[in-house]
Each structure stands twice: as structure tokens, then as C-alpha cells.
Amino acid sequence: MFNNLSDRLNDTFDRLRGKGKLTEADITSAMRDIRMALLEADVNFKVVKDFVAKTRERCLNAEVMDSLTPAQNVVKIVLDELVELLGSTESKLVLSSRIPNVIMLVGLQGSGKTTAAVKLAYLLKKQGRSPLLAACDVYRPAAADQLETLGGEIGVPVFRGDGAHPVQIAQDAIREAVDRMRDVVIVDTAGRLQIDEQMMQEAVDIKRAVKPDQVLMVVDAMTGQDIVNVVSTFAERTDFDGVIISKLDGDARGGGALSVRAVTGKPIKFVSMGEKPDSLEVFSPDRMAKRILGMGDVVGIIEKAQEMADAESIEAAERMLRDGFTMNDMLDQMRQLKKMGGAKKLLGMLPGGQRMLSQMGGDFDESVFDKNEAMILSMTKAERLRPSSINGQRRARIARGSGTTPADVNQLLKQWGEMNKMMGRMKSMAQQAQAGKRGKKGKKGKRGRVGMPGMPGMGNLGQMMGGMGGNPFGAMGGSGNADMDMLRAMEQQMKRR
């Protein structure tokens, strides 16, 4: 099965190659692919229909039809249209000079309102505000306890009015905020079905009573076709101002985001990417569009790598640049790669990666990492620091100790050699980058700083790629140079952000 629209389109156009000029029928067949890709991404059916009709018009102009690379052109048009439809975002949270500001959260059961409330509170706190969380979910058992615990963890007070009506709790919370000098109140409400008239009325009542500056709807990224029914009713009744897409740390394409935009016209403000309080991010239409089309999220990979690259590994990267690459570093990186979900997953996230995977028979043997780990663990400390000291006798011993063959050890050492060489190249690249940045000071200095923390993360990634290039990816024909190109492309991506 194709996961990626560009792979799918490439395939379609591959079949048409040699036919000369593309015809209208060919475009129609490409549109079928786009339709399928969007449906698989859970974009609502009606939205898909309109979208495809519109895109088809644009694709029918001569530019695409005469082009040598129609697939790329079609993808570009689709992507542009998607980004446009997803719109820009305005994620400013606090709107009026009224104290306290009120933000109200609504949504279905289990969409992630309580978690989102805590994340918002954390974000506001970091911005120097002093938020108060109001626990207005009186239906789900222990919902207020959950909010109180999470609020305690991030140091934000929680107002709970056990036994009272939600409207009352919300009003009391605002009074409490005034008394305790809190400047933003985040009202967490109970989950409700859009067809539950009584509960919807309650949401309207809460809104009327506390007059929130912003009502935000929390939508699960995994929601299917029904999303249009849900958001249109919520929009009609509560007239929310924006949307938070939750659970985007999974692998759902999140086509629902597109439907929300198309049906209600409300902006998507934030995306929620994990369990930790700091995992609320500003929505980016470009990344969302690529995700919906399954087009590899390079920025996502870099961020994921960065997430792993805590202060400790930044230090390690710097040490590597200084002292060279040891077996300990290789071990660390293999373990990190495993933590990130394995090489297969990572490869799948790269543009064209899915295609590469399917060419390799759809599978990628991860056991080689376990083998490598066993071999490194069978080395002495000195050997790990200076792998070049490993002679034939030592090789035989390591092979015995790890249950492998001397040939395996050779393979590992060869891989290390390649990575070490790569490290040398990274070193000169880093020096160049450093020099370049020193060159343009002033206003651009800030931008430089944004780019810098990315370097160690990218360094790790580069070596991972290099490591793969050595052994199991030999079939891909990707040598060190291709890796370097990829790194450069990634660096550009980072800078554009």
C-alpha cells in the first residue's frame, strides 16, 4: 500500500510515461489518487470532493500538462492548495485588557481537554502570566482530582467547587481569580456529545455566565469523517474562536484539521504533541499539509532528534567534534535511535522513505543494532575509546564474547570508520557554519542562535544516517555524499523555520 501521495502519483505517472503529452484523462486519474490519499487521511468526504474539483482546475492548465515532471507539479499544486485552505494561525492567547482574561475549553469526551488546559496554563505561566484552572467537569468521576494533580505538578492553582453546578463553579473561579490576583482563568469543561441537547445548553450557559475572551475547541487528531457534524454543531452553539488539535504525537494524518477549517472557517491555533506539559505547539499549516499528504516530516524528525538531544548529548556532540567518534558514542546513538522508534520508523518519516522501504521489501532488519550493541559491550573500555587498537586477536575475543563472528566485528569496525570520517566532515562543516555566523552579526544574530541548538541534534542524525549508509542500506546506493546532501537540505529546512 502507498503511504505517500508523491509515491503514488509518481507511480501513476510512471505508467503514463512514454505516452508523450498528458491528457485530461491522465489528470483525472491523478485526481483519483489525491482523493484516495485525502480520504485515507480522514479528510471529510465532502471537503475532499470540493478540494479535488478545485485542484483539478488548476492542474488542467498547460504548465502541468506539458511539464516533464508532472507528478512533482501536481504535488506542489495540491500542497499549495492545502496550505492555503489550512490558513494561517494567530495563536495569541490573551486578548483583552480585562482582568482576569477567561479562556474556555470545549470538546467531546476523551478529546484531551483537561490535558490541553494544563498545557495552556503552563504556556501562560512561562509567558509570565498567573493562570488559574477551573474544574468545571462535575460528571466524570475524579476529573477535578486529575486537574488538581496536574495543576500541582506545574505549580498552577486549581479552583474546584465540589458539588456545585458547573456554571456556578466557573463564576466562583473568576471571583477567586480576582481575590488571588490571578490574571487568566482557564475553564476546563466536561466532555459532551454535540447531540446531547442538555449538555450543549450547559456549555452555552457557562459561556454566557463568564463571557470568555476565547473559547477553544479541542479536537482529537484521530477523529474520522464524523468530525464535520461535531464541529459544525459546536461552532453553531458555542461559537468557538479556535481549535487545538490533540494527540498529534501519534501517526494519525490529522485530515480532520482540514475539515474543521473548511466547514467552520475557524483557525487552528495549537497542536498538542505529547503527555508533557510543554508539548503544546503553535500550528503550522505547511507541516500539517505535508502530514496530511504523508509527505515526510523532515522538521518533525529534526525536532524528535532534538527532543532526545538533551543537554547531555549536546555535550557529547561537542566532545565528539573535539575528540573524535568513539564506540561509546556509537552505542549511545544506536540506543537513541531505538528510543525514537527504530530506523524503519525514522526512514518512513523521510520524504521518499516509504518508497525506499517498499523497494527494500517493505522491511528493514533492526536486529543488526542488537548485534552491534552486543559487540560493543564485549569490548574493553580502552578498545571502545580507541577502536583502531583492535587487532585480529582482540577481534576474535570480541566475536566470542558477543556470540558473533570476526567478520561481524570487521563490519562494525568498518562502519565505525565511515562514521568517524563523516565526523571529520561534520567538524569542518560546523566550523564553516560558525565562521559564517560570526560574519553576519546584528539583527541576524538572533536567527543564528535559533539555528545553533539544532546543530548537535542534526549531528546525531547525520551519524545515524551515516551508520545506516554503511551496512544495511548498502542496497540504496546512498554513500556519504547523499547523506551530506540530505543534511544540507535539513539544515535549510531548519533555517527557513
Add this chain to the structure above:
Amino acid sequence: MGLFDSLKAGLERSREAINEIFYFGGEVDESFWEELEDTLVMGDMGAEVALSVADELRDLAARKNLKTATQLRGALAERLATRFAAPARDPFRDTPSCVLFVGINGAGKTTTVGKIASAAHEAGKRVVIGSADTFRAAAIEQLDVWGQRAGVPVVKRDRGADPASVCYDVLDEADRVGADLVLIDTAGRLHTSPELMRELAKVVNVTRKRAEKMKAGPMAVYVVLVIDAATGQNGLAQAEEFNAALGLDGIILTKLDGTAKGGIALAVAQRLRLPIYRVGVGEHVEDLQEFDAHDFCRALVGE
């Protein structure tokens, strides 16, 4: 209210959609087929399944000379129903059994455990609930409330404890009281987190090993995926990952009382050949009902 009626009420909206197509009783034309595909896709069963169902129906129509929309409606319900696997055993009725509830965050695991405990207790079973969700804030308290409501003991540890060891405790307690039905709630997790999936695999393994050594003889362990009816195509990825990591025995479909059609259940049931043990069609304990493929499909297609 029987299953059929409540499902029908819940599925009213989707029925309307399909009824629009089936409305004219005359002979069908090409646009009928196109609209049929569209409607099936809108039910979240996925484009792949929808197209194959429509193709099958088209074949059948040609072979059996079905020409009117009414005839086709009956045939469609039949076709859809054959795609569900029937459960060999119902773990909640054919006790003793130990059931682990797994799924992504917010699917409705804790609520489902609470409802099943109430119903089973009502039916005279000796039930023990275990709270292996030691991660989410107040998950243990939430389950505790359900336990009190049902009058069923809840075995728990503090937040942050090792979930696998909680399961061991739960089965110890079940052994002590001679329980028929053990229900264990686990922490919600995204299937894309390998670390959390490994943790869950350990929980399942520990439970399976301990359940073999029950005093009253080995207890059957079931791993049940709880899935929200509003879930889109990602439901397939969820089910596949959970199945690969844990070996699933069945599915519970929750929140079917909204306007979502729960078509993802069809996609999952077909892909993994898993039975659907229960469907949740409302807020109340009695709204968690046994699944009947024919009723579900009849209600979906409209009769």
C-alpha cells in the same frame, strides 16, 4: 430498549444518509453506485473496504438480478455482516476470565471497566477490578468511584507504581476471594510510542503468567482493545500495533451514541479478524451492549 433499537437511534443520522440513496424504489443507475461508495466512505470504514463492498454488491446485483434499491438494501446489510468475526467465547459471560483493557488515551477504557463491572456484579458474578493505570492523574480515583458504585473491590497502588506489579496484586486478590471475572484498566497510550508499548507487553505477560497459576486452575486472559467510534483511519494503525505488541482477543467500540458511524470497527474486524465484544451506545451501564453484526448492519443500512 434492545440493541437494535438503541443502535438504530444512535445510527439515525447515518441511516438518513443511506436512505437518501435507497429512497427511490425503482431501478438503480450509475449514480446510485457512486453515491453508495461515497456514503460508505463517510461511515469511516475506509475507502478500501467501501470500494470492495460496493464492488461485491454490484457483482451480486448482476448475478442475482437485483434491480431495485430495496432488494439491494437487504443484500448490503448481509454483505456487511459477513465481514465481522463471531466471538468464540464471551469473556464477560463465559467466566472465569481475566480481561485487560488497552487503547489510546481518551478511548473510554476506565468508563468501560466501570460499566462492565457493574453489569457483571448485577448478574451475580464475583468481580475484582484492578487499576494498572498508574500514570494518568486521578485515573485510580476515577476507577475507585466506579468500584464503589458497582460495589466491587478495586485493587490499586499509588500513582507511579509499576503497572505489571499491580496486575500481580490484582490476581492475588482474585485468587483470595475466588473471583470469576477480573477486569484490569491500563494507562492510555499512543501505539506509536515503542517504550510504552513494551511496558504494556510486560503487563500482559506478567498477567498471563500469574493467571496460569490460579488456585482454581488457569484463568483465561483476554486483551481487549477499546476504540472510540469517532476514530478515523488511524484506528487501523492502532489496532495493528496493539495486536502486534500484545496479541489482541477482541474489540470494544465506545461512544456510538454520537453521530459517528463506527465504520472503523468494520475495517478493524475485517483486517484482524477480531470479534467485537461490546458496543457503547450511551452513558448508562445498560448502554454497553453485546454486539450483534446483523443488528449493527441492519441499523446501519436501515430497515
